[in-house]
Amino acid sequence: MSGHSLLLASYVPGTSVVHRSPLWLKFLLVLGCGMASFLIADWAVAAGVLALMCGVFLLSGAGASRLVRAVRPLLPVLLAIGLFQWWQLGAPTAARIVLNVLVCVVAASILTATTPVQALLDGVASLAGPFRRFGADPERFALTIAIMLRSIPFIAGAYAGVRDSARARGLERNPRALVLPVFITTVAFARQTGEALAARGLGEADDLDD
Amino acid sequence: MTQTDNSVTARSPRRTRWSATDLGLIAVFAALVAASALVAAIPVGGLGVPITVQTLAVMLTGLALGPGRAFAAVGLYVLLGIAGLPIFSGGRSGPGILATPSAGYIIAFPLAAAAAGWLAVVVLRRTAARSGKIRGVLLFAAAMVSSIIFVHTLGVLGMMVNAKLSLSAAFLADLPFYPGDIIKNVLAVSIALSLHKAFPDLLLRRVRKADVRL
Amino acid sequence: MSIVLDRVAVWVDVDGQAAPKTLLDGLSLDLTERRIGVIGANGSGKSTLLRLLNGLVAPGTGTVTVDGADTVRAVREVRRRVGFVFTDPLSQLVMPTGREDVELSLRRSVRNARERRARAEDTLDRFGLLGLADQSIYELSGGERQLLALAAVLAVDPQVLVLDEPSTLLDLRNRELLRRTLAGLSQQVILSTHDLDLALDMDRVLVVDAGKVVFDGGAAAAVGRYRALSAAGLPSAGLAPGLAPAGPEAGRPAPRRQEQR
Structure with missing residues (x-):
């Protein structure tokens, strides 16, 4: 795995309206859905919002299979919760709870599918900007x-x-032999x-002063 | 002992900026937690019960780096995962994770690492003259306390908020994680002790080299 | 460029021992030659000596100055003048790709982003690395990585280049490439190495042993001294007794080792 395959993550290149909308707008969408999931009290409304989010996702051209892939890891857990809450609280409430989680996950997938990871990381780094006066250094x-x-x-x-x-030495069932060398290597x-940062004059605290 | 005291004064001022070495440790340990979430589970013991290495890496980051740097490292990991890097367990990513029942566990990671780190500093300083066994037992207690207070509590809370489970149901759903946690904390402590033996200046006595002056 | 070490000693505290361990002792040197080599056994103090030169290690006593700039008090200025290349380029390359890494080096000296990009491409081109600029550093060969590390350091045009065992991880072909590259540089070069061919290219070579400079002079004489020093104290034939294979094989008569000689 190279550093760059990580950066490609779930991004699907495209030129749709969703791709072109600014990062903050998509971020607000995610935030809004997160809030809404606490306010929506009716399963039919939750289903409607979910349908809307799926529509936006498909509008981006990322494709239905991507949408399924984003949601699939969650399905077993959601199924268990759905059945449990159906038994505890009844069908409408159980449906609302599961649908609300799905709304948030799909909204988040809209953000990550239409924004390159580098842009997301730049967004994260710029979060440090407002805290500069408290000692943060973007x-x-x-x-x-x-x-x-x-x-x-x-x-x-x-x-x-x-x-x-570890396998060569017959230690593949010894967790210490499997993990300790990795940590030693990590610290070194x-x-x-x-040391290399310091030698290159990078990463010092007063980087911005000159 | 005098050496340890010196390092106390060198570390305590809040406004001390991290050196380039600290920056390296924070970034590489954040990468360690990410890589640990991506590698396959390792088999433990005669039966070969698989355990995931990720929470082990979180706790070890705390025990190895101390509260400030551990919070920064694990916090960076969580932040970048939420921002969209596929570095949560199973390759999941993105802000959507905060809506899932496991949200509480992920939010707890940086806090648990910081708590374990803070307790580890206290234990290592107080037991400088004691045998390794006492250190080990106390460090294990530190790791357990941190994971119960933060990981399990916030984990339960996350399931209550996101899956709308009742307290008792969420508690029962969290219970199966305890045995694995105990194994991992035993392992984490034994590794942390070896790590501090290999790098005696990692946590308490900071390097006398030049980058202290940065 | 003149780097002056004045009565320098460096030591570290060791756990559980009252006396600190001495890494370097009583070092006074004036480094002015264009090509200077440092050779010596593992743990002799070579790396510490090199790290003194750009302030990565501070002298315990004494001073190190680079054209008058003290490596402790004027560490930023010293690091601008003295570039440092490490043995393992993977620990030195900070960014995921070569282009980004060279641009990072230039970040302080070139404020304009477009100019920075152009300068980075120039530098990469000079080392024949432009075609690999956007590849992950993990996909490069060992030789390409070491060249890239060198390029990233030279991008900011230091006056002195310090290299810590730069050819240790390289194969023969890449060592040759590195030797030629170093020979063509206009900078003053100070390097440590176990590669005696590389040592023989130098104008002046220091032999370090147990924290002291035991020889200082021409390359050929220094290499001869180092060979004699390394052979002294070794058992006359075969493995040291502690290293002989244990177990059933140990007792076998007439080991093959002797037949081969």
Whole structure:
């Protein structure tokens, strides 16, 4: 897995109205659906909103199969909750609870399917801006995000390497042998990274002062 | 002991900015939690009961880095997962996770890591002269307390809010996670002790090298 | 460029021991030559010596100055003048791709984003890396990664380049490529290495042993001294007794090792 396949995540390139609408608007949509799920009291309304969200998702051109893929991991849990609440609180309430969760998940999928991850990350990094006066530093924040992304494949590789060497020594059922070397490698790698940052004059606290 | 005292004064001021090394540790441990959520579960014991490594990584981040840096590392992981990186367990991602019954567990991660880290600093400082066994038992207690107060409590709360379960139903749904948690915390403590042996300056005594001055 | 070490000592505290461990002791050097090599055994203090030069390690006593700038008090200025390349490029490359990493290096010196992009492409092109600019650093070969790390450091035009065992992880072909690249640089180069071919390219070579400079002079003489030093104290034939294979094989008569000689 490369750092860049992570960045492609669930984004579906396109030029639809949904793609072109600004990030904050899509973000508000997600937030609004999150709020609404606490206010909607009627299962029919929840079903209507869900249908609307699915419509918006399909309008983006990301396709029905993407929509199914976004929701599928949740289905077993939602089914269990639905049946349990049907027994406890009756069918209409159970339906409302499950539909409301689905509304939020689909709304969130609209955001992630139509926005490149890099744009989302830039959005996150810019969140630090307003806190600058309290000591937040957007540049260091963005740098930390970049280092994290580039480190994920390294650590995934360390897990794989450790698993192989544990197997070679007949230790594949010893959790310490499977995990400890990864953590040792992680700390050493983090320190080398920090040292390299310092050597390149990056990541210092007073980065913005000059 | 005097060394430990020195490091206390070096670490305590709130306004001390993180050095480049701290930045590296925060970013790489955030990556560690993400990678741990993506690798397959590992078998434990004779029966080979699989456990996921993710919560292990969260707790270890706390025990290894202490409260501030652990909160930043695990918080960064959660933030980027919510922003849309597919780094939650099972490759899930996005703000939608906050509407699911597991939301409480994910929100609890940074808090639990910070709590475990704070308790770990206290334990390691107070037991500097004691044997490894006492340290191990106290660190295990620290990890358990943190996971009960934050992970399980917020987990139950999340199921109550998002799945509208009653308290007793949510409590019962959370119960099966306890055995795995105990195994993971035992493992986390044993690994944390080895880690502090390998890197004695990781948590208490900070490096005397130049980047302290940054 | 002149880097001056004046009576420098470096030590670290070790857990459970009252006396600190000495890494470097009583070092006074004036480094002015264009190509300087540092050789010595693992743990001899080579890395610490190099890390002193751009302030990654602060001297416990004494001072290190780069053209008059103190590595402790003027650390930012020192790091602008002295670029540092590590053994493992993966720990040095911060960004997911080469282009982003070089641009990151330029972030402080070039404020304009478009100019920064152009400068980064120039630098990558100079090292023949432009075609790989947008590949993940994990998809590059070891040699390409080390070149990229070098390019990212040279992008900001330091006056001195310090390299810590830059060829250790490279195969023979990539070592040759690195040697040629280094030979063509206009900067002052100070490097540590176990690669004696690379050491022989230098104008001046220091041999470090147990925290002290035991030889300082021409490359050929220094390499000879290092060979003698490394052979001294080794058992005369075969493996050291502690390293001999244990178990049933250990007792077998006439080990193959002897037949081969």
